[in-house]
Amino acid sequence: MILEERDYRLKPGKAPTFLQIYEKYGLPVQRRHLGEPYGFFTSEIGELNHVVAMWRYNDLNDRAERRAAMLLDPDWPGYLSKIDGLIDVQNIRILTPAGFFFPAR
Template identity: 65%
Template sequence: MILEERDYRIVQGMTGPFLQAYETLGLPVQRKHLGEPVGFFTTDIGELNHVVSMWRHDDYAQRSARRAAMLGDPDWPAYLAAIKGMIEVQTVRILAPAPFSPLR
């Protein structure tokens, strides 16, 4: 199992509109292809204006296949157009669970 952490630093003042576009346009496409997310988060303390999502995959091959299907979905470009200019920085990390992690 691997965990994909996606951290988006959102343009100041755009977190609300970003989350609204994501919930209505992006999330349905992702759920269709990636399955249910582990979770979604916004920052409350520390560096603000971040939206973080986490997705669980069996392995890199499954992740690649799922993401390829998602990127090829005809509804995905509408989401990308809706959030254009809202993201300053995007960081993606793939996390592998430690042997004692409850998420395995």
């Protein structure tokens, strides 16, 4: 099992707009291909204007296959055009669990 952490630093004041567009247009496409997010968070303390999404995959091949299918979905480019200009910086990390951590399946 791996987790993909996607951290989006949004332009100041754009988080509510991003979340509204994402919930309506992005999340349905991702659910079709990636399943339910492992977690979805916003920042309230520390550096603000962050949205963090976490997705769970069996392995890197599983991730590649699911994301490739998502990128081919005809609804995906329309979503991307709606969030154009809202994201300042995007960081992606692949996380592997420590040997003593066994998440619920």
